[in-house]
Amino acid sequence: MFLPVVGQARAAMxxxxxxxxxxxxxxxxxxxxxxxEVLAFLAARPVHTVFLAGFIHDNGLxxxxxRGTFHAYRxxxxxxxxxxxxxxxxxxxxxxxxxxxxxxxxxxxxxxxxMILGEKDNAAALWSYFARAGRTPRRVCRELLFEQQSPMxxxxxxxxxxxxxxxxxxxxxxxxxxxVCQESGINPLEVDPxxxxxxxxxxxxxxxxxxxxxxxxLIFNADVMSETPDVIYLxxxxxxxDERGKGYGARCLSQLSRDLLQRxxxxxxxxxxxxxxxxxxYRSAGFTLSAYYDSIFLHLNN
Numbered sequence: 001m002f003l004p005v006v007g008q009a010r011a012a013m014x015x016x017x018x019x020x021x022x023x024x025x026x027x028x029x030x031x032x033x034x035x036x037e038v039l040a041f042l043a044a045r046p047v048h049t050v051f052l053a054g055f056i057h058d059n060g061l062x063x064x065x066x067r068g069t070f071h072a073y074r075x076x077x078x079x080x081x082x083x084x085x086x087x088x089x090x091x092x093x094x095x096x097x098x099x100x101x102x103x104x105x106x107x108x109x110x111x112x113x114x115m116i117l118g119e120k121d122n123a124a125a126l127w128s129y130f131a132r133a134g135r136t137p138r139r140v141c142r143e144l145l146f147e148q149q150s151p152m153x154x155x156x157x158x159x160x161x162x163x164x165x166x167x168x169x170x171x172x173x174x175x176x177x178x179x180v181c182q183e184s185g186i187n188p189l190e191v192d193p194x195x196x197x198x199x200x201x202x203x204x205x206x207x208x209x210x211x212x213x214x215x216x217x218l219i220f221n222a223d224v225m226s227e228t229p230d231v232i233y234l235x236x237x238x239x240x241x242d243e244r245g246k247g248y249g250a251r252c253l254s255q256l257s258r259d260l261l262q263r264x265x266x267x268x269x270x271x272x273x274x275x276x277x278x279x280x281x282y283r284s285a286g287f288t289l290s291a292y293y294d295s296i297f298l299h300l301n302n
Contacts, residue, residue, distance in 0.1 A: 027102050030061045030070040030083070038072070041080045042093060046230035047147060047268055047290060048119065049093050052085055054226025054233065058206075071106065073099035090116045092126060104129035115184065116296040123294035130298075139185050139297040143270040144279065146287035151258040155251045161220065164209035166201060171218050172211065173200060176236050183272065184297050209236075210256055212248075219243050220252040224260075232264045253285050270295075 030038060035056060042049035042056075059065040068087015073094070075081050082099030084092040086107045094100040104126045107113065116123060116130075120142070127137070164172060173189065177196065181187040188196040203209055208224035219240050226233040239249040260267055270293060271278045283289075 026074060027106060028072045028074065030072050032060055032062050034072065035061050037080065038070070038083055041083060043228075043230065045093070046228060047145070047266065049083075050226050050228055050231040050233045050268065051089070051091050051117070052083060052093055053228045055085060057228055058226075068110075068112075071103065073102050086110050087112055088114045090126075092118055092122065094122065100125055101129070108133040108135065113298050115298070117293060120292045120294045123296060127296055135298065137296050138299045141183065141295040141297075142273040143293040143295055144273055144289055145268055145270055145291040145293055146279075146282045147266050147268045147290040148257060148261070148285070148287045149266045150286065151261050152254045152286040154258065155247070155254045158212060158220075158248070158251050158255055160212045160214060161210060161252050161255055162212070163207050164204050164211045166204055168204070168209075168211055168213065169197065169200065171213060171216065172204075172209065172221065173197060175218055175221060175238060176200065176223075179236060179238065183295070186297075210252075212252060220248060222253070222256055227264065230265050232260050232267050234260075234267055234269045237269070249281065250285055257286070 038061065039053060039056060042053045046053070055066050056070075061070045066085060066087065068085045068089065071084050071086060072080055073082035073084075073096075075096075081096045082092065082094035082103060084090070084094075084103040084107070086103070087110065090107050090110070090113050092100065092103050092107075094103060100122065107116075107126070108129050116126060118126060173196070177187055177189040200209075203223060203225075206224075208227070210220075210222050211218060212220040217240065218238070221236055221238040222234055223236045224232055225235045237249075237253065239252075257267055267287075268290065269282070269287070271282065273292075
């Protein structure tokens with residue numbers, strides 16, 4: 001991976017900051033009793049911390065469902081300077097360079113990491129530590145974060161749009177596995193079929209998956225991956241290739257977003273920077289570009 005100059009500079013700053021403060025600042029494994037403190041810390045930047053906060057709201061700080069461990073970084077007075085989930089997904093919210101460096105050092109030894117996701121400068125600085133440890137990326141994707149705070153004017157109602165049930169799994173799973181594979185290069189139905197099915201079944205039970213199915217064919221799909229009182233993160237948005245260009249996607253997304261914005265202040269989603277048609281679609285649906293992110297996928301055998 002090419003590390004931008006800003007990433008190199010931030011990594012050097014982080015290393016110096018960590019060296020200067022090593023005696024007085026510590027990394028702490030978070031426990032259930034820290035949940036309120038951590039959620040208050042993350043709420044200062046709700047759109048950028050929706051993944052971290054969403055895991056806590058769904059599973060708590062201590063759960064195998066997080067597929068990793070939550071850690072905190074504190075200043076001399078014991079105040080939070082950073083929170084990180086280190087594991088299958090590595091996510092970091094750091095308010096100081098020392099916090100970023102400490103989490104990076106901790107994460108570079110985690111060999112279960114599948115993906116690092118973060119704002120582009122933070123991800124580059126974080127990755128510099130993995131590179132120093134001899135780790136190499138399997139795939140790097142630049143992502144655009146789109147956000148919507150106000151619903152569009154309502155379009156024609158889609159009567160077939162509904163929340164999915166467990167009976168829909170045979171239709172939903174192959175599609176979503178294909179979308180994951182297109183982004184990450186790995187098909188979850190091949191490497192972890194039972195785990196992937198269980199995670200999707202749980203999401204359906206949480207009433208977070210919406211589908212429009214006609215005669216066994218999936219016309220539209222969307223699901224909530226993460227939700228907090230402030231932000232809902234959408235993924236898996238899909239329109240059947242034969243039905244594109246007919247306004248179905250706009251109608252379904254408009255209908256869904258109006259419902260979701262009744263329970264959160266904003267909706268956000270990530271789109272690969274190469275998918276120009278998708279960018280135009282989301283802009284036409286009332287979403288605006290909010291930030292740039294990087295998804296860094298690691299080799300699973302590291």
